[in-house]
């Protein structure tokens with residue numbers, strides 16, 4: 001049985017600490033429960049939204065008029081030199097577990113907050129590494145057909161902060177297999193500790209933010225790339241220039257809209273300094289985009305995901321008409337019975 005709550009505030013489930021309530025909220029304690037919740041959303045004609053660690057999510061002030069499902073299953077196991085982890089596993093926990101097992105390949109991901117499912121969807125990465133590099137397959141649940149399917153790496157379309165699962169929100173990441181290399185546990189632990197120390201030195205983990213708000217854009221202008229390289233004494237990576245550097249070029253550090261502010265420590269971190277509203281964050285983001293475009297000619301694009309804004313939620317489960325008035329979901333908390341019935345092939 002899965003418990004469905006009503007009118008649940010979402011802000012406490014996000015690192016931004018922003019956002020209104022979910023009309024319905026439930027925690028999926030297993031892949032099967034996740035499937036039953038999606039089936040329930042479909043039966044009731046509800047939109048659904050997914051939540052992992054909430055560390056890359058901006059929730060609307062009005063909340064979400066549908067069912068928010070928190071992915072709360074996170075078993076991690078070793079299979080030879082690989083790790084198979086479920087979507088709700090804490091990413092840094094997986095990194096520590098890999099080190100304890102003497103498995104190398106994810107050290108650079110240490111300290112990235114959030115869960116494995118969110119990391120796979122956004123191909124999270126840091127310090128030159130990303131999860132897509134070690135992910136050999138992903139198990140996903142198709143929210144439309146309610147079938148599980150395995151996607152080998154070549155079908156996952158990993159790119160910079162991108163994957164098939166981001167582009168096709170109807171595919172919910174359930175688990176992933178990380179192909180690692182055996183090594184000295186002590187040395188791997190040292191590398192993990194070095195990554196964590198490097199992150200801690202930037203002092204950013206305690207800000208209420210979603211990490212980098214904008215993606216690092218591909219820059220066409222060789223003059224701008226040259227300016228970045230001589231200013232920062234580092235090479236541009238794959239033609240990308242850090243969004244934070246561009247925001248600095250526009251002189252926007254500490255810029256505020258209400259309680260939302262560009263961090264003084266990192267210009268690509270927008271922070272909630274108190275009781276910031278999502279509207280304030282969005283206004284600040286628009287202002288930044290406009291001014292960066294004016295100063296550098298570059299159009300920034302958000303890395304953060306949005307929930308509860310028009311056009312931002314995953315599409316309603318397809319093929320299901322909205323329920324007629326009067327057939328509203330029951331009051332909460334409600335127990336959803338398990339149902340092992342499969343979706344009809346016609347809907348696949």
Ligand SMILES: Cc1cc2nc3c(=O)[nH]c(=O)nc-3n(C[C@H](O)[C@H](O)[C@H](O)COP(=O)(O)OP(=O)(O)OC[C@H]3O[C@@H](n4cnc5c(N)ncnc54)[C@H](O)[C@@H]3O)c2cc1C
Nearest residue numbers: 052053054055056114115117118119124125173210211305
């Ligand atoms: C202080 C700080 C530092 C950060 N540093 C980095 C960094 O160095 N590198 C980096 O890449 N990111 C960084 N981030 C951003 C964030 O941690 C990552 O994007 C993380 O992978 C998001 O995972 P999550 O579980 O919190 O996802 P959530 O925020 O819960 O969700 C993000 C999106 O993924 C969807 N989603 C969640 N779970 C699933 C699933 N199982 N299947 C399909 N879709 C799903 C959600 O619906 C939402 O659209 C940072 C964030 C913070 C707050």
